[in-house]
Amino acid sequence: MRLSIENTREEFMRLRGQFLEQLPKSCQNCGREDDLHIHHIVPLALGGRNVLSNLATLCGECHGKVHGLKIRESHGKAVKEGRIKAARPGKWGAGKVPYGYDVDRFGEMVINEEEAQIIRLMYKWRYIDNLTWPQITEILREMAIPTKTNGEWSNATLHRIFNNPLYRGEYYLQGEFIGYLDNPILDKTLIDAEDEYKRKYTQPNGKLYVFRCKSLKFGHKAEGGGKRGMGERALA
CATH class of the missing domain: 3.90.1750 (Hect, E3 ligase catalytic domain fold)
Known part of the structure; x- marks a missing residue:
């Protein structure tokens, strides 16, 4: 299991540059544009994956709150508000993809004809x-x-x-x-x-x-x- 987690982290480091280009350029919780971190919504250690739907841009302060004592409250608020702020028509947020659509590797909805x-x-x-x-x-x-x-x-x-x-x-x-x-x-x-x-x-x-x-x-x-x-x- 440890090897698997380490490999996943190595994979994240390889893909980090791509994620930085595709993720929002401001904190998805407070809107701050400096000291930005990439946050895994579901931690790698708990089976989370290195995919855009599992990633969020957070500033250092918000990221710290997510991993602080009030992790559940802060995490839920940061994720919900972050997804809404980052959302736009055609960009799939999260959850089960509805019948009639697929999601490409960039997180864009495409019609399954x-x-x-x-x-x-x-x-x-x-x-x-x-x-x-x-x-x-x-x-x-x-x-x-x-x-x-x-x-x-x-x-x-x-x-x-x-x-x-x-x-x-x-x-x-x-x-x-x-x-x-x-x-x-x-x-x-x-x-x-x-x-x-x-x-x-x-x-x-x-x-x-x-x-x-x-x-x-x-x-x-x-x-x-x-x-x-x-x-x-x-x-x-």
């Missing part, structure tokens, strides 16, 4: 063809299309996709709006269809109407439906 085509189909099925989530899930399974992690589709997976503003070109990081992407996955037709669908089926309390689906087969009608009543296509 094969997955993006599936995203567009899903939005068409949902907001133009009015298919239900179970119907969409069934189609994806019958087409043998895997998820990002090569798993099976579920309502939870669809929920993440249909509630991710990134596909519309709106980039958020930890709840903070950063800006708009130049080239979103969804085109104007699909964005307008989603907006119209939600306008039409949103209740006064802000929630969408939910209908029970009688069958998963394409084209079957809703079993029940609150205000919309019998005979209309299932919506959720």
Whole structure:
């Protein structure tokens, strides 16, 4: 284990020049521009890696606070504020990369066109063809299309996709709006269809109407439906 850690540190020293060019030129916590250090968010000794998503620029004072007595509080604040300050549309912050995108070695989001085509189909099925989530899930399974992690589709997976503003070109990081992407996955037709669908089926309390689906087969009608009543296509 010791050899592995030492090798990782040696790797960091070899790559340090590249990291300095790509990381922000000011402290990602306080904005200071002198006495800058490269901080590993997850320490090398705990399995952290020498990748941009695990690195942050901190000044000597902030770096010292991170490794001081209040390490948890300082670390969390420094990392969150640092990522938000350094973020810009198209630059992936951290966490699981969403379906439809990949991240290149420079930390830039790039569209995975094969997955993006599936995203567009899903939005068409949902907001133009009015298919239900179970119907969409069934189609994806019958087409043998895997998820990002090569798993099976579920309502939870669809929920993440249909509630991710990134596909519309709106980039958020930890709840903070950063800006708009130049080239979103969804085109104007699909964005307008989603907006119209939600306008039409949103209740006064802000929630969408939910209908029970009688069958998963394409084209079957809703079993029940609150205000919309019998005979209309299932919506959720």
